[in-house]
Amino acid sequence: MTTTTDLTPLLSALRHIVGDSYLLTEGDLTGYEQDWRKRTRGRALAVVRPGTTAEVSAVVKACVAAGVSLVPQGGNTGLVNGSTPDDSGRQVVLSLGRMAAIRAVDPDNLTVTVEAGCVLQVLQQAMEQQGFLFPLSLAAEGSCMIGGNLASNAGGTQVLRYGNARELCLGLEIVNAQGEVWDGLSGLRKDNTGYDLRNLFVGSEGTLGIITAATMKLFPLPAATLTAWAAVPSMEAAVTLLGLAQKHLGANLTGFEAMGQFALSLVGKHMPQLRVPFLGDADVPYCVLLENSDSESEEHARAQFERLLETAIEHGVVSDAVVAENIAQAQGLWHIRENIPMAQAEEGLNVKHDISVPVSKIAEFVSITDGLLREAIPGVRLVNFGHLGDGNLHYNVQAPAEGDIKAFLVEREHEINDIVYRSVASFDGSFSAEHGVGGMKVHELEQYESPTALAMMRAIKTALDPQNTMNPGRMLAA
Amino acid sequence: MTTTTDLTPLLSALRHIVGDSYLLTEGDLTGYEQDWRKRTRGRALAVVRPGTTAEVSAVVKACVAAGVSLVPQGGNTGLVNGSTPDDSGRQVVLSLGRMAAIRAVDPDNLTVTVEAGCVLQVLQQAMEQQGFLFPLSLAAEGSCMIGGNLASNAGGTQVLRYGNARELCLGLEIVNAQGEVWDGLSGLRKDNTGYDLRNLFVGSEGTLGIITAATMKLFPLPAATLTAWAAVPSMEAAVTLLGLAQKHLGANLTGFEAMGQFALSLVGKHMPQLRVPFLGDADVPYCVLLENSDSESEEHARAQFERLLETAIEHGVVSDAVVAENIAQAQGLWHIRENIPMAQAEEGLNVKHDISVPVSKIAEFVSITDGLLREAIPGVRLVNFGHLGDGNLHYNVQAPAEGDIKAFLVEREHEINDIVYRSVASFDGSFSAEHGVGGMKVHELEQYESPTALAMMRAIKTALDPQNTMNPGRMLAA
DSSP: OOOOOOOHHHHHHHHHHHOGGGEEOSSOOHHHHBOTTSSOBOOEEEEEOOSSHHHHHHHHHHHHHHTOOEEEESSOOOSSSOSSOOTTSOEEEEEOTTOOOEEEEETTTTEEEEETTSBHHHHHHHHHHTTEEOOOBOTTTTTOBHHHHHHTTOOBTTHHHHOOHHHHEEEEEEEETTSOEEEEOOOOSOOOSSSOHHHHHTTSTTSSEEEEEEEEEOEEOOSEEEEEEEEESSHHHHHHHHHHHHHHHGGGEEEEEEEEHHHHHHHHHHOTTSOOTTTTOTTOSEEEEEEEEESSOHHHHHHHHHHHHHHHHHTTSOSEEEEOSSHHHHHHHHHHHHTHHHHHHHHOOEEOOBEEOOGGGHHHHHHHHHHHHHHHSTTOEEEEEEEGGGTEEEEEEEOOSSSOHHHHHHHHHHHHHHHHHHHHHHTTOBSBSSSOOTTTSHHHHHHHSOHHHHHHHHHHHHHHOTTOOBSTTSSSOO | OOOOOOOHHHHHHHHHHHOGGGEEOSSOOHHHHBOTTSSOBOOEEEEEOOSSHHHHHHHHHHHHHHTOOEEEESSOOOSSSOSSOOTTSOEEEEEOTTOOOEEEEETTTTEEEEETTOBHHHHHHHHHHTTEEOOOBOTTTTTOBHHHHHHTTOOBTTHHHHOOHHHHEEEEEEEETTSOEEEEOOOOSOOOSSSOHHHHHTTSTTSSEEEEEEEEEOEEOOSEEEEEEEEESSHHHHHHHHHHHHHHHGGGEEEEEEEEHHHHHHHHHHOTTSOOTTTTOTTOSEEEEEEEEESSOHHHHHHHHHHHHHHHHHTTSOSEEEEOSSHHHHHHHHHHHHTHHHHHHHHOOEEOOBEEOOGGGHHHHHHHHHHHHHHHSTTOEEEEEEEGGGTEEEEEEEOOSSSOHHHHHHHHHHHHHHHHHHHHHHTTOBSBSSSOOTTTSHHHHHHHSOHHHHHHHHHHHHHHOTTOOBSTTSSSOO
C-alpha cells in the first residue's frame, strides 16, 4: 500500500465513476480528515462521494486494482479515530453521505430499509411522523449516520430496552473488500441459513467492507414517556434501584442513567440556566434519571412510576425524587444528562473512558478505581456518569483544579488509562463499551483481548480482506 | 479425512483423556448416531463424553493430530441432521451431555453462566426457583441442551419478545478447531472490542468450534402471564391483530401463534381429550394464541387483554375469543398448539417446512403457495401453523387422505420442497427460519444464498477450520 506508483489514473477512474463534483482532492477537507474531537488529522489522497451502491462497488474495485486502501466514513462523529485517513496522503476516504435515502417502510413488518448516509435524527423524525419509534438515540444523533452507527455498533441511552445498533438491525447491504455487493437486506426476524455475516459486519468498523444500506426494526410509538430524577445515597443503592425498576416496570423501563454529583456540579457551574435537582446536596452522591415508556396511557405510566419510587424510598435506595410534569420538564432533565460532556469540556481537557463492567460489580469497581486514581494523582477529579442500566460508565478523569492542564494530560494520560483499564479488566469489564477500537485503542485490544480471540479475528480479516484494503490499521494492527 | 490410518492410537488417547467410562465404541449408540426424527443413521468411530472444557480441548487436539473429524452433539434434537455422524465410521461424536453445570447466577447483572450440556428445561426451572425467567422455550426443551440451542440459534415461542437464542446470549466459552480455549464468558451488555466472534459461533452448527459454556440473559419473572385464543376470519386479519396487539400490549406481548383449522382438526381427531376452541367452525379458518406477560398484576393483564380483544372485535379482525381463566386453562391452550406436530405424525408422514417471510407478506405467501401446491398435487392437505409474530410458519404438507403415503413422500417430496422454497424466495423469505441447515439443507443453502455471501462463509470456514475438523459437510459442502 505504500508504493510510490502514480495514482493519477486511479483519480481519473474514480472521477469517471462518481462524476467530477463528487471526487474531492482540493479545498478544505478538514471535515473528512479530522476526527470529531479534533485530536488527530490525517491527509487523504481524495474524498470520494458515491451516490449509489453500484458506484461504491466500482470505487472499491478501482482502489483494489490500484493497491490503494479505503477509509469508509459516515458522519465522522466517532470517538476513537476510526473514520479518518492516516497521514500518508495515499488513502481514499469513501464518504457515504450522499446515500441518504429511506428506501422503504414496511408498517406490518415493523421495519425500515435505509441507506448508510441517512443521519440518525432524520431517520428518527421520519419514522415518528409515520407513527413509529426508531429507538437508537445518542449524543451525536444530529450528525452521525446509520451506516456508521452500525459499523461501530453504536449504543446510547435506549440500549437497556432496545439493545445496541446490532440488536436493531435485521439485514445489511454490503460492498465487500473485493467490491462485490451482498444484498442481505432481510426483514426477517428468524433466518438460520449459514454464518451470521450481518453481525460480523456490524461493529467491524469498516475493516471488512462497507455497509451501504440496512433494514432496521421499528416499534409502535409508546402512548406516554415519562422521566424521573432520583437522588440515591450510593452507587450500591443505584444498582438496587435498577433491579426494582426492572421488576416493577418490565420492558417499559427505557432509560436508566446515573450521574455523580461532581459531574452534575460542572453542569451547574457552566450551564447555570439548567436547573439541576439536588445540586450540591452532600447526602446525594449520585442522581439517577429514569425513563418509563408506556403503551397504555400517561396516567398509567405516572401511577407505575409513583409506585416504584415509593417502594424505592421505603427500601432506602432513593432519598428523594421528582417526576417530570410535562414534556418540557422531561427534556430539561435529559438536557442535564446530555450536557455533562459539554460542561466537562468547558471545565478543561480531560481523559475520557467508555468502559463497562457487569452491573453487579459497578459499585465496587467505582470505589476501588476512584481510590487507585486518588492515590496516584492527588487532587484528581472524577466525572462519573453513564448508562448504568447497561453497566456502561463514561468514567472520565479531570485534572486537579490547580495546575497546568495540558501538561497534566501529556504527562499522565497513559498512566491514567493504564490504571482504569487494568481495573476494568480485573472486574471482567470492557475498555470500550460503545465507542469501538478505531485507531485509538488498537494497543488496548492487543493488551486485553485473549490471544486465541485475537488470532481468530486476524484470520477473519485476512480471509475477507486479504489485500488489507478496508480501513487498514484500525481495530487490528496493519 | 478419509485415509485408512490405524485409529487405535487415537482411541487410546481419547480414553486416556476422558477415562474408560466416557469413551463409547460398543453397545447401543443409537441415541448418538440416529437423528431425532429417525430419518438417518450414521456410524461413529467413537462417542466421547468429556467432563470439562480442558478435556474438550484435549479431545479436539487429539483428533486434529490424527486427522479425524468431530461431530459436536448436545441433546441431538435437531431437525436437520446436524449433530449425527456420517456413515464412514471414522468420525468422533463429541457429546457435551456431561458438562451440565449451572456455573453461576448473577442476580444484579441478570445473567446465568451455564455449561453446554445443561438441558433447557432444567435451566428454565432452576432459574424460576431463583425468581428469574429464562425465556427460551421450544418443543424439545425436555431434551435439548443449551449448547445445541446456541449452535443452532434456536427460536421457539418467545422470540417475539425475547429474541432467538442469539439475542439471549452475552458471552461464550469456545474450544476452537485447533483445540484452543477462548473464554469469552462476558456478562456485559455493551462491549465493542473487535469482531463479533460470539455471534459468529452462535448458529454455526458446530462447524467452527465447540460451545462449552455460555453466559445468558435473565429477566424478572412477570407478575402474571395470561393466554387468549382468538378466532380470526383470515390470515390478513391475523396480521392486523398482531399489529393491534403490539400497539396495545407493547413488550408484554410474549406469544403470538397462528394455527390453521386443518392443523387444529388433526389435534381434535387424534387427541380428543384436548378441547380445541372453535374446532370445525367453517367461519374460522385460523385461530391465534396470544400470550400477555405483565409486570404489574393479573387484574391489569386481564383488563389489557380484554381491551385489546374488544378493539379487535370492533375492527372485525377477531370474530370470537376466550381468555384462559387460570393456569390450567392456559396450559390447555398451549398444549393444543404444541401437539399439532404430534397430531400430524399420528395422521401420517408429511413434508415439514420451517420457513419465514416478512410479516407483511405472510397472507399473500400462504394464499399463493397453497394454490401452487393444490394445483400440482390435487387433494394435498396443508398443515399451517407457527410463530406468526416472527413471520415464521411451519408450513407442512400432508399427503392426500387417500393413497400410499410412503410412495407419495418418495415421489413428491423433492417437488414439494421446490415449490415451497421457490415461493419463499420470491417473497424474500428464508427456507430455514429456526432449524438451521445441518446436513439436510446444504443444497438449499447453495441454491438460495447469494454467491457473494456463500464465498464469504466459505472463506470464514477455511480461515477458522483449515483442516475441516469441525462437523465437515454440514451447513457448507465439504
